[in-house]
Amino acid sequence: MSTLTPEQGTPAPSWVKSSFSFANGNCVEVADLPGGHVGVRDSKDPHGLVLRFTPGEWDAFVGGVRNGEFDRFGSLWSLEAEISDRLAWGEGQAGLRPSHSSRSPARSPA
Numbered sequence: 001m002s003t004l005t006p007e008q009g010t011p012a013p014s015w016v017k018s019s020f021s022f023a024n025g026n027c028v029e030v031a032d033l034p035g036g037h038v039g040v041r042d043s044k045d046p047h048g049l050v051l052r053f054t055p056g057e058w059d060a061f062v063g064g065v066r067n068g069e070f071d072r073f074g075s076l077w078s079l080e081a082e083i084s085d086r087l088a089w090g091e092g093q094a095g096l097r098p099s100h101s102s103r104s105p106a107r108s109p110a
Helices: 055-066 076-088
Strands: 002-004 028-032 038-042 050-053
Touching: 050 055
Parallel strands: none
Antiparallel strands: 002 050, 028 038, 038 050
16 A cells, blocks of 8 residues: 555546435545556545555455455444453553453453
């Protein structure tokens, strides 16, 4: 992955936004770039930086999305589950704190 800055003489990519994005502004846009790369940008900042992925990187990412590997990211359900897990393990009484192994099956309740 790398960032892309606008280059003179390069045709402008045709950016596509998900049909699930509606008009709420919480979107990313995707475009085919020269050399088979795929660009991703924040739709709220169309003149900002673009993340550029190789075809292999993009295929791996899309495959993970299709398999549901990223479903827990950015959802309120995942936050609620994380808080419930921490409270079940006796964490969080003085405020939530980062825990890298909150879902580890080897931990036992205190």
